[in-house]
Amino acid sequence: MKKIHINLMKCTRVLEIIISITIIIAIGISMITLVNGIKVLYLDPYEKDAFQNFLGIAFNILIGVEFLKMIFKNNLSTIVEVLFFAIARQLIVEHTTVIENCIGIISIAILFVIRKYLFIPEFDKDIK
Numbered sequence: 052m053k054k055i056h057i058n059l060m061k062c063t064r065v066l067e068i069i070i071s072i073t074i075i076i077a078i079g080i081s082m083i084t085l086v087n088g089i090k091v092l093y094l095d096p097y098e099k100d101a102f103q104n105f106l107g108i109a110f111n112i113l114i115g116v117e118f119l120k121m122i123f124k125n126n127l128s129t130i131v132e133v134l135f136f137a138i139a140r141q142l143i144v145e146h147t148t149v150i151e152n153c154i155g156i157i158s159i160a161i162l163f164v165i166r167k168y169l170f171i172p173e174f175d176k177d178i179k
Contacts, residue, residue, distance in 0.1 A: 067122055078115045084108050103144060110140035131166050
């Protein structure tokens with residue numbers, strides 16, 4: 052039974068690496084799109100949605116990088132950081148209602164409270 056468990060853990064590790072490589076490739080492709088976004092901003096600075104699109108791509112890249120860190124570090128603080136970026140992206144880039152904005156702000160406030168007062172570093176030692 053223990054041998055099966057060890058083999059399954061090895062298999063999940065290989066799958067994590069494959070997914071990570073795929074994410075790195077997607078981030079690289081997104082970087083090309085980000086450079087094209089800068090070109091659009093430069094060539095047509097009055098384009099209505101160019102800056103919003105640029106911010107969306109930039110935040111998606113940041114979330115992807117933080118997600119990669121979360122996969123490899125396997126600790127609670129990186130999970131909270133990924134959630135910070137995801138919620139911040141939603142608030143900044145998307146055109147949301149006042150209620151959705153309030154929920155996002157409250158969510159970020161809750162994450163700050165969790166990080167400041169409820170985060171127990173000893174839990175991270177057990178996650179490997």
